[in-house]
Amino acid sequence: MSEAREREEARLTRHAGLGDLELLTARYRDHAYALHTHDSYVFGVVVAGAEKLRINRRSYLAPAGSIIVVNPEDPHDGEKGCEAGWAYRTCYPRAELMREVAEDLELGHLPMFSHGVLVAPDLADDFVQAHRLAVAGRAMEAETTMLMALRGLTRRFADRGGRNPSADDSEAARRFRRYRDLIEADLAGTFELGNLAEVAGVTRFQVIRDFKRVAGMTPGQYLRDCRIRAAATLMRTGKPLADIAFETGFADQSHLTRLFKSMRGVSPGAFREAD
The missing domain is CATH 2.60.120.280 (Regulatory protein AraC)
Known part of the structure; x- marks a missing residue:
């Protein structure tokens, strides 16, 4: 090899x-x-x-x-x-x-x-x-x-028993679903820890702990990941990259391009041109 x-x-x-x-x-x-x-x-x-x-x-x-x-x-x-x-x-x-x-x-x-x-x-x-x-x-x-x-x-x-969903019914998981729904409802929105804490009725420290426990990420990492995944879906439609960047919360097209390459390993152009 x-x-x-x-x-x-x-x-x-x-x-x-x-x-x-x-x-x-x-x-x-x-x-x-x-x-x-x-x-x-x-x-x-x-x-x-x-x-x-x-x-x-x-x-x-x-x-x-x-x-x-x-x-x-x-x-x-x-x-x-x-x-x-x-x-x-x-x-x-x-x-x-x-x-x-x-x-x-x-x-x-x-x-x-x-x-x-x-x-x-x-x-x-x-x-x-x-x-x-x-x-x-x-x-x-x-x-x-x-x-x-x-x-x-x-x-x-593969694990013969499948995945153990032990965390799915936890309080952290239920709060996390509220955070996720808030973020996905407006990916281009401006989020602060206080917004997420308010929707779940907890402190900002608890928000950080919930993201680490359920998603294995910080809130900021999770938000960037959501935006990149949404951008990748839109790229398959042929929509201009500048419009995609705006719709998914990036500062501009170059910001989207840098983060996309860091997470997907290829540029948005190469991702679109793949046959």
Whole structure:
């Protein structure tokens, strides 16, 4: 798996036969991902160097050959884990695709993964091969090999009991839903901790604790993440970036571009042009 490059580069493509599956091929030396989330899963294999990352509250080092797995909505970041940086291939399967995998395995629930970095050379090789075929546009072969790669990862590493929703009924989770609804109702709005505290009838310190406990982020990190996710959805419509920046609460288009690259690894232009 030798794919090192002297300069940073990233290419995003999409595979229609796999639910418009997004696939990222990237080589980073100094790029660092800001803490963010996806509504999809993240599966990737480090093919050169090493990545240091946090998933939820756990820190990992993923050397070459490692498989990275992130569940939907789990906050995560990433940066170089060695001087040379890292190269990797990732994809972002949506719940519908993973539900198909789960049904074939008769799991009875969407698969969830407790460990963010896995060691399985055979599955890593299968995933990289499937990714290469998909990026090369070999549709039928890519569809077959990627489905089997995802099935293999799920069969071997998914939690058999699914996710434990222990925090979902907590007071913090109920307050958090109020914060979330307030933010999502007006992403371009100006928010202060006092606004969030007032809607839940708690102190600002409690707001900070609730975000850390439920979302694994500070309120500011969560707000930026919501705005970037909304902006990504609008980018698929062809709306001008300046308008998207205004609608989602960014100071201007350049502000949106900087934060988007820090969370998605590619520029808004590259994200839009992915085929």
